[in-house]
Amino acid sequence: xxxxxxxxxxxxxxxxxxxxxxxxxxxxxxxxxxxxxxxxxxxxxxxxxxxxxxxxxxxxxxxxxxxxxxxxxxxxxxxxxxxxxxxxxxxxxxxxxxxxxxxxxxxxxxxxxxxxxxxxxxxxxxxxxxxxxxxxxxxxxxxxxxxxxxxxxxxxxxxxxxxxxxxxxxxxxxxxxxxxxxxxxxxxxxxxxxxxxxxxxxxxxxxxxxxxxxxxxxxxxxxxxxxxxxxxxxxxxxxxxxxxxxxxxxxxxxxxxxxxxxxxxxxxxxxxxxxxxxxxxxxxxxxxxxxxxxxxxxxxxxxxxxxxxxxxxxxxxxxxxxxxxxxxxxxxxxxxxxxxxxxxxxxxxxxxxxxxxxxxxxxxxxxxxxxxxxxxxxxxxxxxxxxxxxxxxxxxxxxxxxxxxxxxxxxxxxxxxxxxxxxxxxxxxxxxxxxxxxxxxxxxxxxxxxxxxxx
Amino acid sequence: xxxxxxxxxxxxxxxxxxxxxxxxxxxxxxxxxxxxxxxxxxxxxxxxxxxxxxxxxxxxxxxxxxxxxxxxxxxxxxxxxxxxxxxxxxxxxxxxxxxxxxxxxxxxxxxxxxxxxxxxxxxxxxxxxxxxxxxxxxxxxxxxxxxxxxxxxxxxxxxxxxxxxxxxxxxxxxxxxxxxxxxxxxxxxxxxxxxxxxxxxxxxxxxxxxxxxxxxxxxxxxxxxxxxxxxxxxxxxxxxxxxxxxxxxxxxxxxxxxxxxxxxxxxxxxxxxxxxxxxxxxxxxxxxxxxxxxxxxxxxxxxxxxxxxxxxxxxxxxxxxxxxxxxxxxxxxxxxxxxxxxxxxxxxxxxxxxxxxxxxxxxxxxxxxxxxxxxxxxxxxxxxxxxxxxxxxxxxxxxxxxxxxxxxxxxxxxxxxxxx
Numbered sequence: 001x002x003x004x005x006x007x008x009x010x011x012x013x014x015x016x017x018x019x020x021x022x023x024x025x026x027x028x029x030x031x032x033x034x035x036x037x038x039x040x041x042x043x044x045x046x047x048x049x050x051x052x053x054x055x056x057x058x059x060x061x062x063x064x065x066x067x068x069x070x071x072x073x074x075x076x077x078x079x080x081x082x083x084x085x086x087x088x089x090x091x092x093x094x095x096x097x098x099x100x101x102x103x104x105x106x107x108x109x110x111x112x113x114x115x116x117x118x119x120x121x122x123x124x125x126x127x128x129x130x131x132x133x134x135x136x137x138x139x140x141x142x143x144x145x146x147x148x149x150x151x152x153x154x155x156x157x158x159x160x161x162x163x164x165x166x167x168x169x170x171x172x173x174x175x176x177x178x179x180x181x182x183x184x185x186x187x188x189x190x191x192x193x194x195x196x197x198x199x200x201x202x203x204x205x206x207x208x209x210x211x212x213x214x215x216x217x218x219x220x221x222x223x224x225x226x227x228x229x230x231x232x233x234x235x236x237x238x239x240x241x242x243x244x245x246x247x248x249x250x251x252x253x254x255x256x257x258x259x260x261x262x263x264x265x266x267x268x269x270x271x272x273x274x275x276x277x278x279x280x281x282x283x284x285x286x287x288x289x290x291x292x293x294x295x296x297x298x299x300x301x302x303x304x305x306x307x308x309x310x311x312x313x314x315x316x317x318x319x320x321x322x323x324x325x326x327x328x329x330x331x332x333x334x335x336x337x338x339x340x341x342x343x344x345x346x347x348x349x350x351x352x353x354x355x356x357x358x359x360x361x362x363x364x365x366x367x368x369x370x371x372x373x374x375x376x377x378x379x380x381x382x383x384x385x386x387x388x389x390x391x392x393x394x395x396x397x398x399x400x401x402x403x404x405x406x407x408x409x410x411x412x413x414x415x416x417x418x419x420x421x422x423x424x425x426x427x428x429x430x431x432x433x434x435x436x437x438x439x440x441x442x443x444x445x446x447x448x449x450x451x452x453x454x455x
Numbered sequence: 456x457x458x459x460x461x462x463x464x465x466x467x468x469x470x471x472x473x474x475x476x477x478x479x480x481x482x483x484x485x486x487x488x489x490x491x492x493x494x495x496x497x498x499x500x501x502x503x504x505x506x507x508x509x510x511x512x513x514x515x516x517x518x519x520x521x522x523x524x525x526x527x528x529x530x531x532x533x534x535x536x537x538x539x540x541x542x543x544x545x546x547x548x549x550x551x552x553x554x555x556x557x558x559x560x561x562x563x564x565x566x567x568x569x570x571x572x573x574x575x576x577x578x579x580x581x582x583x584x585x586x587x588x589x590x591x592x593x594x595x596x597x598x599x600x601x602x603x604x605x606x607x608x609x610x611x612x613x614x615x616x617x618x619x620x621x622x623x624x625x626x627x628x629x630x631x632x633x634x635x636x637x638x639x640x641x642x643x644x645x646x647x648x649x650x651x652x653x654x655x656x657x658x659x660x661x662x663x664x665x666x667x668x669x670x671x672x673x674x675x676x677x678x679x680x681x682x683x684x685x686x687x688x689x690x691x692x693x694x695x696x697x698x699x700x701x702x703x704x705x706x707x708x709x710x711x712x713x714x715x716x717x718x719x720x721x722x723x724x725x726x727x728x729x730x731x732x733x734x735x736x737x738x739x740x741x742x743x744x745x746x747x748x749x750x751x752x753x754x755x756x757x758x759x760x761x762x763x764x765x766x767x768x769x770x771x772x773x774x775x776x777x778x779x780x781x782x783x784x785x786x787x788x789x790x791x792x793x794x795x796x797x798x799x800x801x802x803x804x805x806x807x808x809x810x811x812x813x814x815x816x817x818x819x820x821x822x823x824x825x826x827x828x829x830x831x832x833x834x835x836x837x838x839x840x841x842x843x844x845x846x847x848x849x850x851x852x853x854x855x856x857x858x859x860x861x862x863x864x865x866x867x868x869x870x871x872x873x874x875x
Binding site for chain 2: 037042062
């Protein structure tokens with residue numbers, strides 16, 4: 001993809017990636033805040049993986065205590081501004097709101113955004129670094145989990161260094177979540193809050209390349225592995241090397257970095273897979289000007305893993321869905337560019353080990369669709385070599401941890417975030433990663449302070 | 456279609472909804488617009504010796520985003536020449552002969568002053584007079600308004616002076632800034648008042664600006680107490696109306712005033728003994744058109760209840776209002792929670808647990824939160840049903856007692872009989 005010159009089309013594409021949801025006005029926020037019942041033992045708090053005291057932050061909006069409202073949110077969730085935008089609130093806090101049973105739920109996500117926007121603009125100091133206890137923790141990965149762990153550890157007095165392979169901290173927030181949901185400046189602000197607490201974030205520093213695993217293990221009292229997940233795996237079919245075949249994660253990342261090209265304007269795009277990343281890839285393709293975007297999934301609507309609201313969103317964006325369809329071969333022209341995708345129809349057979357019905361090929365049902373690009377979104381690979389460089393036990397790339405202590409097979413190394421998600425373990429939400437980061441900080445604190453206390 | 460006409464001490468009006476003496480009735484233009492909108496009567500903004508007003512004048516109290524829950528003003532009586540007001544009253548009455556025009560008056564507590572203004576006003580043709588013994592600010596500092604309304608002798612004497620010359624019914628408007636309003640009500644009756652109206656506004660300061668530390672409102676950095684009205688004062692006004700209505704020593708009709716915002720409020724005042732009502736804040740908040748629903752709603756209510764005339768509703772609840780000592784000590788109600796309707800905000804639980812009698816248990820039944828009242832500990836205070844945001848989730852139900860009814864007064868007299 002070649003960045004093109006500033007022109008009318010680029011301007012249009014840029015506008016396509018501007019945050020979609022607008023902020024509540026003060027009046028809207030007050031009206032909504034006053035509607036909150038201030039439940040006792042509120043289910044929204046229980047439903048929030050980071051247990052934000054939601055009724056409290058909402059009442060503080062109503063009383064005009066905006067700093068207090070921001071503190072309440074950010075105390076529980078160091079990336080509360082991002083979560084205000086990306087949390088599947090229908091599945092979490094808003095889904096649990098008691099008003100679902102009488103009127104309509106409080107717009108908690110919007111209110112949280114109202115408050116965190118206030119915090120971003122007013123530039124208040126919310127938290128302070130704790131008094132140094134002389135101990136050092138290294139965190140590998142500056143994504144939601146790593147940043148959250150860093151924030152808490154710094155407040156507890158630890159010297160924290162984060163090693164980040166990318167040029168910017170923020171992880172998924174800065175590289176993976178579509179800009180029209182989460183603009184980078186929100187993530188940058190959250191990172192800045194953590195840097196202000198004295199956390200040293202070493203970007204462009206890939207562990208195992210720019211610094212050795214041994215060095216880290218030797219120099220720090222504890223290590224947190226929070227590297228998330230990697231690229232989309234290969235489909236394992238012919239033609240994946242052709243120009244016009246994209247990894248959805250990489251595809252979204254380009255748009256997050258502002259590299260909006262005109263390559264897809266007026267083109268036909270097929271997206272393989274039907275998870276949330278597939279939706280991201282498809283909707284980004286639409287915003288890059290693609291004329292026709294189709295999501296191909298080998299199972300049906302019922303089995304797709306994308307959230308319902310994401311599915312609705314994609315449909316509203318004009319994305320078409322082809323169920324029970326699997327790619328068989330990507331066809332290129334002489335120049336090595338994608339021109340078509342050979343597919344085959346599927347049917348659902350017997351249930352597999354995971355309880356889901358296995359898709360089976362319907363023989364002789366092959367067909368070809370003409371496409372100019374193919375976006376692969378069939379899951380993510382694991383950073384297995386790094387995990388193994390740390391000598392950690394893992395199951396298919398998912399690091400094994402003790403659920404209570406969050407310790408890996410190396411007692412000095414803790415793991416959290418997507419690196420421990422999978423094989424039926426945990427949730428891949430940003431907000432879950434944030435909580436796991438906090439938890440990792442607390443268990444490390446527990447772990448490291450014990451000997452001195454005994455002494 | 457119920458008959459909404461009222462007759463208050465001889466003042467007839469097509470419906471019980473009058474505009475109170477206040478900014479909405481400052482001019483002929485306004486009163487005529489009000490009559491066009493459907494208001495049955497208007498009490499013209501108080502006439503008296505010319506005064507000067509200040510800016511600013513009004514302030515309001517918002518509660519959880521609800522604007523004008525209470526309203527505060529430091530505006531005085533009319534600041535327009537008497538002649539202009541009299542001319543406009545004449546013109547308005549001529550245009551709307553069937554609507555009630557009552558003129559509010561306030562002069563120094565001197566016989567000749569009262570005689571003079573009563574004659575002038577009655578000469579232009581009005582349906583009645585209302586003596587403003589209630590305005591709590593500005594005029595009170597000059598010995599008028601509530602300053603004279605707080606002294607029963609002055610109320611009686613001034614009413615008497617007015618009655619010496621008045622040819623139309625005289626309503627005495629009372630101040631609530633007094634310990635027992637029935638005392639001044641009785642004084643007005645002794646002076647010959649044909650009716651009383653209540654309440655005027657309550658001494659108030661709407662607030663303090665937390666940035667400037669000025670009072671709200673303030674005039675160039677200085678504030679003074681105002682008069683409070685609007686929805687927040689309704690319970691105070693309703694009680695005062697009821698206390699007068701049930702007072703056996705007192706037998707003149709009452710015009711109810713104080714936070715009346717809709718037909719329901721009006722019906723409550725009428726049930727508590729008011730023959731008609733006066734409205735100000737609600738009109739100031741929403742404009743004159745609110746009277747449309749007031750009329751329509753009251754009419755439908757009366758039709759639903761099978762009551763032919765609003766006059767038949769007057770005072771129907773008065774016999775049910777008494778002293779605490781006459782309440783049955785053995786009457787028992789308890790809260791009952793319907794978990795099928797309950798949305799589990801648990802506000803009842805925490806309200807009872809923290810601030811009442813700790814009798815609502817919060818427990819889990821197959822994963823679902825449930826609430827249950829321990830009846831033996833429930834005192835029937837109503838708090839849970841008050842804080843419950845869902846209709847029908849909590850009902851206060853009667854538990855028949857095996858013990859015969861007994862009031863405190865009956866109990867005390869029994870005990871004293873034993874002692875003998």
